[in-house]
Amino acid sequence: MxxxxxxxxxxxxxxxxxxxxxxxxxxxxxxxxxxxxKTTALQLMAGLLRMTAGRLSIDGEELDAPDxxxxxxxxxxxxxxxxxxxxxxxxxxxxxxVAYGPRRRGSSAAGAGAVADTWxxxxxxxxxxxxxxxxxxxxxxxxxxxxxxxxxxPRLLLLDEPLSALxxxxxxxIRCELHRHLLDFDGYAVLVAHDVVDVLVLADxxxxxDDGCVAQIASPDELERHPRTRYAAALVGTxxxxxxRHGTRIELAGGVEIAAxxxxxxxxxxxxxxPRAVTIMAxxxxxxxxxxxxxxxxxxxxxxxxxxxxxxxxPLVARVTLDGLxxxxxxxxxxxxxxxxxxxxxxxxxxxQPVDALxxxxxxxxxxxxxxx
Amino acid sequence: xxxxASPGTRAPRGFVxxxxxxxxxxxxxxxxxxxxxxxxxxxxxxGRDGVADAVRTSAVCATASTFVALVLGVPLAWLLAxxxxxxxxxxxxxxxxxxxxxxxxxxIGLLSVLGRRGMVGRLLDRWFGVTLPFTTAGVVVAVSxxxxxxxxxxxxxxxxxxxxxxxxxxxxxxxxPGSVVxxxxxxxxxxSLAAGTALAWARSLGEFGAxxxxxxxLPGRTQxxxxxxxxxxxTDLDQAVLLSMLxxxxxxxxxxxxxxxxxxxx
Amino acid sequence: xxxxxxxxLSVVLLGAAAGCGDDEDGGAAAPSTxxxxxxxxxxxxxxxxxxxxxxxxxxTAALSGMLxxxxxxxxxxxxxxxxxxxxxxxxxxxVQLNLGHVPTLLTQLExxxxxxxxxxxxxxxxxQAKSKGLVSGEAxxxxxxxxxxxVPAGNPAAVKDxxxxxxxxxRVAVCADELPCGxxxxxxxxxxGLALQxxxxxxxxxxxxxTKASTxxxxxGLVFATDVAAGGAKVEKVAIPEAANVSSVVSTAxxxxxxxxxxxxxxxxxxxxxxxxELVTGSGFxxx
Numbered sequence: 058m059x060x061x062x063x064x065x066x067x068x069x070x071x072x073x074x075x076x077x078x079x080x081x082x083x084x085x086x087x088x089x090x091x092x093x094x095k096t097t098a099l100q101l102m103a104g105l106l107r108m109t110a111g112r113l114s115i116d117g118e119e120l121d122a123p124d125x126x127x128x129x130x131x132x133x134x135x136x137x138x139x140x141x142x143x144x145x146x147x148x149x150x151x152x153x154x155v156a157y158g159p160r161r162r163g164s165s166a167a168g169a170g171a172v173a174d175t176w177x178x179x180x181x182x183x184x185x186x187x188x189x190x191x192x193x194x195x196x197x198x199x200x201x202x203x204x205x206x207x208x209x210x211p212r213l214l215l216l217d218e219p220l221s222a223l224x225x226x227x228x229x230x231i232r233c234e235l236h237r238h239l240l241d242f243d244g245y246a247v248l249v250a251h252d253v254v255d256v257l258v259l260a261d262x263x264x265x266x267d268d269g270c271v272a273q274i275a276s277p278d279e280l281e282r283h284p285r286t287r288y289a290a291a292l293v294g295t296x297x298x299x300x301x302r303h304g305t306r307i308e309l310a311g312g313v314e315i316a317a318x319x320x321x322x323x324x325x326x327x328x329x330x331x332p333r334a335v336t337i338m339a340x341x342x343x344x345x346x347x348x349x350x351x352x353x354x355x356x357x358x359x360x361x362x363x364x365x366x367x368x369x370x371x372p373l374v375a376r377v378t379l380d381g382l383x384x385x386x387x388x389x390x391x392x393x394x395x396x397x398x399x400x401x402x403x404x405x406x407x408x409x410q411p412v413d414a415l416x417x418x419x420x421x422x423x424x425x426x427x428x429x430x
Numbered sequence: 431x432x433x434x435a436s437p438g439t440r441a442p443r444g445f446v447x448x449x450x451x452x453x454x455x456x457x458x459x460x461x462x463x464x465x466x467x468x469x470x471x472x473x474x475x476x477g478r479d480g481v482a483d484a485v486r487t488s489a490v491c492a493t494a495s496t497f498v499a500l501v502l503g504v505p506l507a508w509l510l511a512x513x514x515x516x517x518x519x520x521x522x523x524x525x526x527x528x529x530x531x532x533x534x535x536x537x538i539g540l541l542s543v544l545g546r547r548g549m550v551g552r553l554l555d556r557w558f559g560v561t562l563p564f565t566t567a568g569v570v571v572a573v574s575x576x577x578x579x580x581x582x583x584x585x586x587x588x589x590x591x592x593x594x595x596x597x598x599x600x601x602x603x604x605x606x607p608g609s610v611v612x613x614x615x616x617x618x619x620x621x622s623l624a625a626g627t628a629l630a631w632a633r634s635l636g637e638f639g640a641x642x643x644x645x646x647x648l649p650g651r652t653q654x655x656x657x658x659x660x661x662x663x664x665t666d667l668d669q670a671v672l673l674s675m676l677x678x679x680x681x682x683x684x685x686x687x688x689x690x691x692x693x694x695x696x
Numbered sequence: 697x698x699x700x701x702x703x704x705l706s707v708v709l710l711g712a713a714a715g716c717g718d719d720e721d722g723g724a725a726a727p728s729t730x731x732x733x734x735x736x737x738x739x740x741x742x743x744x745x746x747x748x749x750x751x752x753x754x755x756t757a758a759l760s761g762m763l764x765x766x767x768x769x770x771x772x773x774x775x776x777x778x779x780x781x782x783x784x785x786x787x788x789x790x791v792q793l794n795l796g797h798v799p800t801l802l803t804q805l806e807x808x809x810x811x812x813x814x815x816x817x818x819x820x821x822x823x824q825a826k827s828k829g830l831v832s833g834e835a836x837x838x839x840x841x842x843x844x845x846x847v848p849a850g851n852p853a854a855v856k857d858x859x860x861x862x863x864x865x866x867r868v869a870v871c872a873d874e875l876p877c878g879x880x881x882x883x884x885x886x887x888x889g890l891a892l893q894x895x896x897x898x899x900x901x902x903x904x905x906x907t908k909a910s911t912x913x914x915x916x917g918l919v920f921a922t923d924v925a926a927g928g929a930k931v932e933k934v935a936i937p938e939a940a941n942v943s944s945v946v947s948t949a950x951x952x953x954x955x956x957x958x959x960x961x962x963x964x965x966x967x968x969x970x971x972x973x974e975l976v977t978g979s980g981f982x983x984x
Contacts, residue, residue, distance in 0.1 A: 103602050137603075157613075564896050
């Protein structure tokens with residue numbers, strides 16, 4: 058029993074081509090930059106769009122197979138969707154909203170109402186049963202949307218950025234509850250997320266999309282260890298560089314060289330550089346060995362640290378303390394010395410792209426097995 | 431006007447004066463008509479021959495036409511609002527035609543299709559022995575023609591202002607397209623529906639030109655209140671004014687009852 | 697509340713205007729060639745027609761100014777000829793024709809719209825004008841309007857005489873009772889012992905019935921004989937013999953509030969003169 062997604066859809070200005078599977082009880086996170094196809098993939102699974110080629114099947118039943126002329130419309134799929142904008146029915150009470158699904162699928166009014174009551178209770182919003190959606194807070198509405206999707210006892214649960222519209226405190230709360238419900242949920246769950254914490258907490262596996270293709274499928278840990286796209290690296294808060302190993306040295310773009318942390322085969326490599334491995338020094342000081350000069354691209358405060366972005370041929374994000382910042386006399390565009398500590402970087406021998414196209418977008422299809430290197 | 435205005439709602443200079451002028455421009459002739467009506471012997475006048483017939487014919491035909499206009503107009507409005515049918519702009523232009531043509535001309539158009547020698551009318555006559563001109567059904571046809579645009583325009587606007595994604599949400603919850611329309615779309619467009627119905631009914635009540643051209647005039651069968659009013663002009667102006675009150679007053683009442691909801695027209 | 701009231705009223709007026717307003721000008725928009733019983737048609741400007749070779753109109757010393765003649769629409773042909781003749785004999789005078797729906801013309805006169813000469817198609821209307829004090833002096837009868845049957849071209853129902861009007865199997869239209877030709881229709885029916893079974897009592901009057909005949913919607917209609925011509929080639933006339941026929945009285949009088957009473961009187965006198973009467977009979981009316 059699996060969910061099998063392997064298909065293409067050609068829309069006017071965009072093509073999505075993806076292949077992944079999901080096991081019962083598993084939660085997959087779809088991540089990627091805007092326009093990479095995450096929502097399109099969700100819509101295909103919900104039946105709101107049709108594939109141009111390929112196949113979508115759940116538990117062996119084909120839902121979408123254009124070559125065979127098969128397509129199951131959304132109302133006949135056992136799917137529950139929590140939309141990014143929630144899309145609660147404004148003219149119905151909360152209870153009727155949640156009862157809507159069971160009612161359409163054949164329950165009597167009383168039966169559907171009972172199911173609705175159960176779910177409202179479980180999500181902690183039973184007191185709101187008679188309210189209309191417009192009088193709910195963000196968190197309350199999110200819970201209702203979840204209840205509505207789950208009330209139909211779906212086999213596939215789709216969540217489109219379920220936490221993005223919530224304030225920080227509510228986000229924490231709902232993420233916790235959602236995690237609990239997903240653990241209890243024995244169907245397939247696919248969620249679209251932009252926040253690394255959401256991904257780490259909620260997902261069992263992550264599918265990274267980039268420009269309509271799958272760039273990586275990995276567990277959250279694996280993703281943190283070795284992200285294969287710039288977006289994935291930014292998502293998990295680290296730096297991804299591509300280079301070429303020559304013995305003990307690794308050559309990066311623009312002639313910059315760093316020391317390799319350990320032995321390995323020569324050839325194209327991915328280098329993951331955590332921000333803490335990057336040191337920024339003032340340009341006036343004498344350069345340390347292994348450092349290079351680069352312009353400062355920008356700074357932003359993050360708590361009591363500052364994220365400093367360095368430009369040039371090897372763009373990096375570094376973390377500097379506020380005290381350290383004062384000493385550096387930094388201003389945008391000013392040159393600084395950059396050094397990477399080889400002890401804290403990780404080098405992977407299987408690069409994600411051809412060496413001579415260091416800045417080209419990722420386009421390779423990855424086989425549907427979890428894991429990276 | 432002593433409370434503070436909320437942001438963005440202060441009237442530009444002169445708007446209030448012009449607005450009052452516009453309102454007066456519209457209201458005063460109606461007021462004049464109301465004042466001129468022979469209220470003194472209204473009771474006797476309304477009891478005269480033909481008045482009850484005309485009222486009944488008008489009520490029946492206006493209601494029947496509104497019903498026809500709804501049955502035909504709502505699906506058409508839905509299709510136009512979807513935005514995916516070919517020739518949509520052309521269809522929308524055609525829908526506006528009865529609004530723009532003088533109703534007498536509309537009546538002639540109807541005759542050319544449904545008249546005794548009309549393209550379809552002649553077949554109706556030959557195959558089924560059915561003729562529409564000079565019958566009450568003919569009045570309903572003529573009046574539906576002029577009332578239909580009101581339904582289509584208000585309903586298209588109503589359907590457009592719906593969040594279409596709600597239909598998608600309903601589908602994922604198990605609603606087939608028919609159920610979506612029934613449980614989500616129509617309840618949400620209820621205000622527009624009310625507006626379209628009321629406007630169509632008001633227009634139907636007042637219809638004159640297409641009726642006399644297509645259906646003719648016979649008391650008890652095809653003589654509606656506007657026709658009776660027009661004929662009363664020949665002999666008894668006061669009677670004509672009084673009869674027009676019978677048209678004016680129900681229409682005002684219905685439109686006022688609608689309050690703000692008839693603004694589905696925009 | 698007042699605000700809502702005003703908005704509601706404006707919509708009603710829009711609807712009423714769209715629904716009924718055009719009946720005023722509808723006649724002008726109807727494609728058939730017969731002008732229907734429309735009201736407030738703009739006064740026509742001079743269209744020169746050949747002056748009949750009869751004795752000219754009585755000339756009085758230097759008549760001048762403008763004259764407005766108010767008359768039913770179907771009298772257009774007659775009045776244009778009269779206008780041409782009168783203007784030719786009285787170069788200082790310009791005649792304007794204000795043709796339309798006579799009861800509306802009377803209302804206009806009551807309301808102060810300028811008019812000098814009134815021509816009415818039947819005794820009843822002139823009586824109304826008199827009782828409202830709109831005319832001065834005597835009304836002079838200048839002719840009569842007889843009735844005739846109008847049928848679609850080719851006479852598909854083979855109508856021969858007035859008994860067709862009582863035939864239930866036929867589609868029959870007559871003028872609405874409230875109109876002069878409607879009253880005449882009732883009189884004709886009574887004279888001939890007929891029980892009329894009309895399918896429609898046309899509010900558009902005699903021209904309206906002719907229109908219905910020209911489109912083939914009716915099999916036979918009862919109209920003023922002078923109105924049949926306007927239906928052109930699409931209709932035919934079936935004459936009603938004198939013995940079975942009725943006619944209305946066409947008369948003319950000067951308007952009480954005329955701004956040019958001497959010229960008005962002269963025009964009335966012209967119409968009543970042998971020359972004028974010849975124009976009348978030449979336009980299809982019968983002599984008084």
